[in-house]
Amino acid sequence: MNYKKVEGIVAAIVTPLTEDGKLNTQELVELTNFLIEKGIHGIFPCGSTGEGVLLSLEERKKVAEITVKEAAGRVPVIIHTGSLDLNEALELTLHARDIGADGAALIPPYYYTVDDPIILDYYSTIAKRVSEFPLYVYNIPGNVKNAISPKILARLQSEHPNIVGIKDSSMDFMNFINFKQQMPEDFCILMGNDAQIYASLLMGGSGAVAATATVFPEPVVEIYESLKAKDMERALKAQDIVIKLRAIFRSYPPIAPYKEALKFRGINGGIPHPPLRPLTPEESQKLRAELEALGLLD
Template sequence: MNYSKIRGVIAAMVTPLDDVTGEVSFDGLSKLLNYLVEGGVHGLFPCGSTGEGLLLSKKERMQIVEFIVREVKGKIPIIVHTGSIHLDEAIHLTCHSRDIGAQGAALIPPYYYGMDEAAMENYFGTIAASAPDFPLYIYNIPGNTKNTVSVPLMLNLSSKYSNIIGLKESSMDFMNFINFQQVLPLDYTILMGNDAQIYSSVLMGGAGAISATATVFPEKVVEIYEQLQNGNQSQALQAQDTVTKLRAIWRKYPPIAPYKIALRLKGINVGLPRLPLRTLTSNEINRLISDLESLDI
């Protein structure tokens, strides 16, 4: 089964929420989509970690993806995060993304409970068999899920399910990327999930990145990839240096909030993080502004 290979910078989108009600803001989502498309990203990744996907209801996740597919109109590919601890929900979300015209789905392992490889293979395999004609990407993020996607597990999945065609590698350990790259099929799509390692992973043959920084500064992250494609390694490395510094800034604050505050400063109101996540205090906002101004971007 042949699938078009997704390459480049895929923006891990925040989910805009209404300041008052906390519900999904489709007006904010429309503005964010226009901003990202105009910023040159090569794809979109809604409802993932940056998108607070696990804090959204199944209905909200479906409505968000339906809206994005309608708005984007095929201009760039959409990979939807459809993972859930509930197997039936993951299947439903995956099939729904397929049916409305997304270009693929990404799945974290089931979380909270420790899972052995047999359990994880059954989980991913059941979903793959339920949507056999739809491209799937395994999303390795052990720091959040507790369960690690190993090289043997990926080899088993890739050999048994032709629609499991790629991997988002967010373990933060670059040796994992290297190990996957060395043994998985040459046509496999390995996307870097650590914004500090985009340059290195693309140099070593990676397909690109799913980037949280790209939801705020899309042009700067895209510059890494496109300068490398044009053979301009020094310019790409300079862009990577800026993105690495941005990543360090985000990590100084509570999750999600700094992306949303930075977008608001750029004129795109995406609301506050959903509880139990918190927004930033006024002192933290002032520090964030100072941090960003120090990079002169």
């Protein structure tokens, strides 16, 4: 099938919410434009960083619509449409196709431990319904418990040509290597671990879906652009900053530090979706100091 291969740094964006937990459409518009102006190569809404599994079906659709409309073809938008409920995943994927997204990414079924036939049926059912729409498998076994093997991925891709890529957030670099060796040369393999972007690009990866890029796209984009320019030293320095930034964000409760750091940059991400909690004033002050020490805030 004809599709534009996604390459470079794709920002896994937060979902801005108001203080009463409603979708903040204006701030989502601001965030989308902020990232594009900073040179991001793509946008990934409603994933883990975007709290997709906590949003209602209608909220997920609204986030997708706003992001696609505001990006306006300037960069590709890949919507996360995965769900434990196959019918919901299918509805969200059809919606992503119909609003003009550049593709959809899906986690496998979660909570229950499932076998390969269940995973095959889940992706095959969706792929058949959107046979001309690009799909990406989203491998994140630490969160969903069920891993995608290279064998399963190769079978899915051979049976459904519209399965064009994978986001590998397994945190195991050997998985990335095995996917790279197993899949065709034009298959899109996106690193989902911000600490391994440099290494994955050296090994022939297409790019990365990066959470840190939703707040600080500059150093993440720098990794990719410097490697393209064959400036290895500059790329490695940027990767070092991103590794430290990732460690800072991961030292706080989920999602909250990304939204708080965005406020430092003038974008109100609001509160995390309940039951997740915002940072305390003391945590916010500490986060600002840590980011300033990295030279990331003016």
